[in-house]
Amino acid sequence: MDQVDVAVVGAGLAGAATAYAAARAGAQVVLVERGARSGSKGLSGGLLYTHALGRMFPRFWEEEPSPVERAISRNVVTLLTRTQATSLDYYDAAFAAPPFNSFSVLRARLDPWLAAKAESAGATVVYGSRVDGLARENGRVVGIRLGSEVLGARVTVVAEGFNATSTRGAGLAPELAPETVGIGVKQVIGLPPGEVERRFQLRGNEGFQMAATGLPAGVEGGGFLYTNRDTLSVGMILNLGSVLARGVAMYEVLEEFKQHPLIARYLEGGTLLEYSGCVVNEGGREALPALSGDGYLVAGSAGQMFVNAGLTLRGMDFALESGRLAGEVAAEASRDHDGSAKYLARYGERLAASFVLRDLQTYRRAPKVFRNRRLYGLYPEMLSSLLHRAYFIDGSERPHLNGVLRSVRAGKVSTLTLARDLLQAMRTL
DSSP states (O other): OEEEEEEEEOOSHHHHHHHHHHHHTTOOEEEEESSSSTTSSOOOSSOEEHHHHHHHSTTGGGSSSOSOOOEEEEEEEEEEOSSOEEEEEEEOGGGGSTTOSEEOOOHHHHHHHHHHHHHHTTOEEEESOOOOEEEEETTEEEEEEETTEEEEEEEEEEOOOSSOHHHHHTTSSOOOOGGGEEEEEEEEEEOOTTHHHHHHTOOTTEEEEEEEEOSSTTOSEEEEEEEOSSEEEEEEEEEHHHHHHHTOOHHHHHHHHHTSHHHHHHHTTOEEEEEEEEEEEOSGGGGOOOOEETTEEEOGGGGTOOEEOSSOEESHHHHHHHHHHHHHHHHHHHHTTOOOHHHHTHHHHHHHHSHHHHHHHHTTTHHHHTTOGGGGTHHHHHHHHHHHHHHOOOSSOOOOHHHHHHHHHTTTOOHHHHHHHHHHHHHHO
16 A cells, blocks of 8 residues: 555645645645546636735736736625615725735636646645545544555545535534535636626726525525636526426526526627536534544535625635645644544634635525525515606606605515515624
């Protein structure tokens, strides 16, 4: 059995960050990826917030070729009905200047760039190899199984994404209920040169992103649209339990979103370049599995590190930070010849001191807020109806706005329920 200091499963953001940090600290690292290359299976429906990657690579955005697309300066939240849209549009010039706030990314570019950084630090990256499970002796993880062979490791880091078959197959993580799972689809749409800037009123490398909800009515989740250099990324993330209960098909929901009058004008004349899907954790802090044990650590989406905080969707910065911390702890364990559960528990301690577990704890009640079906049908309809009546003028008698609000709400939701929903959202988000 071959033996290394650290074996990492999965060459996504968490895995590559782990390999980079561990190799940089002097450990012998092997990073194993099932795909033909890093990023071949990656999907992003959110943004890369710069702080986590900047800890490892200050001013990473200046590198050539660039691992990122556009600096997001316009952030839009939209509530949709079939023919209407109500949006909060926030522009911030500071977000378009160093150190920036977030970038749109294409994982097919970002992931190989980070994997190359791991290789340059001394890690060995093996592509096209499927990890069949974790190797165990006397209850302790001692490496990974690759077919009939075993690659031994003092510390094994599982970073294979949400569908972490290695940890679930080894009994280290529980099976997830549909209500705690989000399913996503994304398309990359190509546009002619200059169209991204023109359609979204952007200058230079500025970018635009939109998070939208309300279509289809009653289904938990929403759509996203963001700008890359010369393409658009458009897609949806919906709660699996809600999708099953409503009996909707993801491809039909995505097409309904794309054909909305507001969204369609952004996509008009575009060419479909890519189509991909993914699953994410929507269980929040309570859905986290054990993140360490005898001989192993779990990082990124394999550890269910994802949060929907309403105005932001975050997973990539969690993956990068948890990967960096896992790599540092794994290298220390190898150096000290101690891969015990007690030693590796320092990984959880560092996560708890970082923004990862702090933010997951802060937004621990968010899943309950976003399982309120009124957010995905009734409230977008009420708000659109209110604004339609406020803006529509036909010469008839004009009611006071307070009267319009009462008529819009009448028979649909009580004042107490509306106040309770608003208060819960404010307390949670």
